[in-house]
Structures are given as C-alpha cells and as structure tokens.
Amino acid sequence: MEILFEFQENVLRPVKNDFRRYLHNQINWKQRMIGIKGPRGAGKTTLMLQYLKFDLGLPPKALYITADHTWFYNHTLLDTANDWYKQGGKILFIDEVHKYENWSVELKNIYDGLPEMQVVFSASSALDIYRGEADLSRRVVSYLLAGLSFREYLAFTQGVSFDAFKIEDINSNHRSLSRMITEGFRPLPAFRKYLEVGYLPIIVEGEDTYLMKLNQVINTIVDIDLAYIVSYNSGTAVKVKKLLGVIAESVPFKPNIAALARKLDLSRDSVYQYIYQLQDARLLNTLSSEGKGVSTLQKPDKIFLENTNLAFALKEKPDIGNIRETFVLNQLLNAGLKVNSPAEGDFAISGLTIEVGGKGKNTSQVKHLDNYLIAADDIEIGAGNKVPIWLFGFLY
Template sequence: MEKLFSFQDNLLRNVKSDYKRYLYDAISFSERMIAIKGIRGVGKTTLLLQYLKTQNLNKSLYVTADHPWFYTKNLLDTAEEWHKLGGRLLIIDEVHKYKNWSSEMKNIYDGFPDMQIIFTASSALDIYRGEADLSRRVLSYSLHGLSFREYLIINKIAHCKTYSLSDILENHRAIAAEIMEQIASPLGHFKSYLRHGYLPFGTVKGNEQDYLTRVFQIIDACLAYDLAFINDYSAEHQSKIKKLLGILSETVPYIPNILELATQLQIGRNTLLMLLQHLEQAALINLINKTGKGFSALQKPDKITLENTNFCYALSNVPDEGSMRETFFVNQLRNAGRNVEVSDTADYIIDGKITVEIGGKSKKKKQIKAIDDAFVIKDNIETGIGNVVPLWLFGFLY
C-alpha cells in the first residue's frame, strides 16, 4: 500500500487549514459512516484532508476511487488489508467513480465495526438508492459553493459572521453598518462574487475568464461523466440533457412550458421531467414550485433557475441582470436550508410565510403593499430601510 501512503502524504503537504468551510463544524465526525456530496470543485477533498490532518496518520488512510490502485484492487479488499495493518479510518474520495460502491461500502461497514468510513460523492449520486441499502448506516451532508461571506473571508477582504434570516429582515440596517465597518463598499465585491466567486478556486486576483472556463469544464464533466455514469445514460440522453441545459441557460428564471420543451428536444414529457430532476440532483439547476404544491418526479416545476450565478456567466456571454438577482437569492436561501417557493402575488415565499419581491434599486412596493410579512429585496443599494432590504446581505446566511 506504499503508493497510497505516498499519494496521501503528497496531498497533505499541500493542504491548508487556515480556513475551514461552513460545513466542517456541522459534521458529526463521531459517526461511523459519513457521506459528503457536492459538485466538482466545491472543496470536498480539501475538507476531508483538513479532517485527516487532525487524526492519527498511523491509523488513517485517504484514497480516491479513480486511483490506479483500483485497476487491480477493489474497495473491500483494500479496507481489509488496511484494517489488518491497524487502520481505523478510511477516507474514500469520489466514490461515485467506483462501479459497485454501495454494496462494497455496506460490506466494509458491516465487516469492520471498529473502522470509520468517510466518503465524498457527486451531488448527482443518490446515496440511499443503490445495490445495497445504506440508509440506516450513513449520515449524509451536502457541501454547497461559497456564500458571499465565505468569498470575502477566503480572499482576505473581510471576516464577517453569519446572520439568521430573521436577523437580516428585522435588523438589516444595523447589520449592513456592522459589515461596512470592515468593507466600505460591498457592492463592487458582490458583483465580482456573482461572476466568479462561488467555487473556492475563484479569487479576486485570478483571471475571470480562466475561472469561467474551468466552471464550464466542471458543468460539462458533470453532464458527460457524472450524470451519464450514475444514471447509465445512452449517447442520445447525454446529447439531450446538454441541449436542455443550454436552452435553460438562455432563459432562466424560466417558467417552463413542458410540452414546448419536450417538442424542442424531441423527447417525451416524462423523459423531460426526469432529465430536469437529474439536473437538480446534480446541483446544476433549481426547480421551484408554488407554495403548498409539493413536488413529485412527474410534476412540472413552476420556475427554474440555474443553481448559482457563476453558472449563468459560464453558459451565457451576457446574462440578464434580473436573472442574476433571483438566481443568487434562491441559491443562498436554499443553501442555508430555507424553503423557497414561487408566490402567486410576488416572486417568492420563504418558509411558507415570508413574501419577497426582488428587483433593482427602483423597484416599487405595489406588489406586496397589501401583504403582511412582505419585503422588497433590492439590488444595487448598500443599505435599506423598513421592509426594503439589500440583496447582498443574503450572502451572510451561512
């Protein structure tokens, strides 16, 4: 296993622990089997290696499922060999790249009760549905992209704390003033974040076009490899889902006409709805329904946005400014664990009770004036007043 130890040592030498992502402290590392899901490039590997650095390295092993070691070895045999050498922690990166991952993970869990298993997977992977039932064994977490707050920290612009949704809505003037003691002009940094700040490799000093090219490559790899491999796509399905995402990227936020879309793609209604589900599972889009409507696999969504604003810039030369606002808002609220639904009278309803209308600095209140617990969320303003709240503040929820 010398090759695996050497590979691990090389990675650990290059990992920094000066900042840990928001999810790190939320993970219950005492659990025996832990899964961390997320899109490529979101920082899953770094998080695992930061944890590994805190452990006894004589009993801890990191492997990645696409390492050449697994050309001739399987996961179960590797775990058994490592256990015999005294190993008590096995970290497996990119487990979705391993064909029989779920059955072998079950056997590792059941066969070595004194070994902890932590693994990462693509957002597209349904951990609880595989050849083996892991639902009673694994505790699963999702790692999302950077919040605006994290972007400021990583780029050493400001080191701000998180605020709850109720704090932001009720005390936004005081919070904005508090943040602006550290960062005098937040709007410029906010616009940069919308373009190239969602994934940890996008820094203020980097080349924006290089970043967007890499984001496009991540999207393409997710479609061509992750989704195709996990869902066993045919070449035709791969082509259709790429075309579908291309159509959505030009029109989001999109109120879908399912029959029109299906006709355009030359596929059936149910196939289209399945592909939309897969795109959401892969964290490439957000499907949003009207309040109280619920959601099922064969039900059409009421609105579609891309998952984050960086995707908008990577897939479109000149994304619509209004689209950016809604995409950012939905993304940050959902990443913070809030329920976002489409409103009949305004843009969205949060947690079934808070109505919001999103717009630019000239946005009026007429759509919400007769609604209790309603707010206008405005872009391009540093501070608000009353029920008018700056959009950028919602980047401090996590």
C-alpha cells in the first residue's frame, strides 16, 4: 500500500487552513460512515483533507484515497479497507466514490465487517447514496456541500468575514444587518463579481479562466459523472446538453414538456427524467407550488439554472432579472429552506413571500399580503419591507 501512502502525502502537502467551508462545523465527524455530496469544484476534497490534516493532526491511523486511482485497477475497495485495518487503520477517506463500480455493496461490507473502521467518502451530488445496489440508509449520514454563498465568497477572496444569518433575522432586522456589514465595506461591486464568477472556489485560480473552467465542469458532470451514475452514453449526453442549453436561453423557464420533447426528439418521460437528473447534478433548480408532489414525472412550475455563474457560462449576456431570481432561489435552497412557487410574488417560504426586482421595484404585487419582502438590487441598505438582494447571500 506504499503507493497510497505516498499519494496521501503528496495531496496533503499543499492543503491550507486559512478558509473553511460552512459545512465543516455542521458535520458530526464522529459518525461511523459519512457521505459528503456536492457539485464538482465545491471543495469536497479540500474539506476532507483539512479535517485529516488539521483536525486529526495527520494521525498514522487515517488514510485518504481516491476511487479513480490506478490502485483500483487490480485491487478492490473492500480489500484495501481490510489491508488498512490489519495495519492498524481506523479511518478511511474515499474521494469520488461514485467512480467505483460496486461502491454501495463494498461500503456496506466495510461497515458491517469492520465495525471499528470509520469511513468518510465524497460523491457527486447526482449520486443517490440511499438507492445503490446495497441498502446504506441505516449506515451512512449524508451531507450536501453547496457552492460558495456570497458571504463565503467575501471571506474566501477578500478576507471579509461575517456570521451567517437566518431568514428570520433578515425579515425582522435587515436594516441593522446591512448597516453593520456596510460600515467599512461596499458590497455591490463584489456582489456583481460573485454573480458572474464567484460560486465555486476555483475562482482562486483566476477570474479570466473561471468561465472556461466552469464549462469544463459542466461537460465533466454530463459526460463522466452522469455516465457513471445513470449510464449515459455519448448520444444521451449530447441531448442532455441541448436540453440544458434550451433551458439556459430562457430561464426562469416555464416548461412545455411536449414542445421540449419534439424539439430534442425525445419522449416526454425522457425530458422529465433528464430535468430531474440535471437537478440532482446541481445544474438546475426546480420550483413547484406548495402541496404539489415531486417526482420524475411531475412537471415543475419553473426551472432555473442552479447558480448564476452557469448563466454567464452558457449565455453571452444573461438577463439581469433572471440572474436576480436565480441568485435568491439558489441561496434560499442552499440554506436548507423549503421554497415554493406562490400564487403571487416569486418565492414562498412558510408564510413569507419574496418578490425579486431592481432598485425601483415597488410593492404593488405583494403589498396586500401579510408577510412579504422585496429583494431589491442595487441598494446597500433597505427600508421597510425592501431588503438589499445581496443580503440573501448571508444565509449560509
């Protein structure tokens, strides 16, 4: 196993501890089996390596491996865990587990057969950990790592740190929160940059190449991740990319499934299936009215790109109104809030209606409602029910 030990040393060496994702402190690291899902580039690998290097302090009983290592050309995951256990190993970190064919069966065998072994693994957000060939529902505790919030982007790129707020804080105290943040900092220029190139930590590699790399991420998700997980072939991948392109042209998209099926030469069921697979892969978000069931054959009321950066990667000049709505929905969902499509306004969260717009957005559409907010762009501090839209980027 020397090759694995050497690999671990090489990947740990450059890992720094100057910025940690929000999820780090939410994970119960004492669980026997932990799954960390999330979109490509969100920082799952770094999160695990930071915990191994700085929290555990490089213990001799912890080993980091990646499921696409050449080691697995002629070794199984179960055999590797067994060999590591015999050498005194207690913790096994497995990166990109979805790239290992029998991942669920062998994880179950490790859990059942090595009761003193803790396993922490990462996987594509498109992977349904609980529906593999083996039942892991009683064994694994799963967490989702989203892309950077606006709050995290500021800490990551500018060293400006603030605590996260709850939606109730924004609803009741947004003026004080905005004043506190803007005392020595002008958020609007950074917010513009975040909307375009700030959602994934790859921003640290340079703004000029960010959108090019994001396009590569999109292609990798469809061509490789979904190919592993739902057996896409090259022809299917092309059709899925066309569907994504059609949606990107007109988000927020009110889907006409029959028209999409004709345009892409697909069955209606295939269109539904691909939409929800792209949602699982964190390339789309869907929005339905309250009480409406969610299934792969249920038409959502609206379809959004998962984050605003995708709009700039897939379309030369995306509509600013669409960008605003995409941002608010993205931050609400990533904060773990249940969001529905209301009869009036843009978004509904357990009795609170949110209407999204520009600086001059008025309350005519929602003022008769009991509990509402206007998420307004291009303002630093709000008044009454009008809240700066960027403040929703502090929810996680």
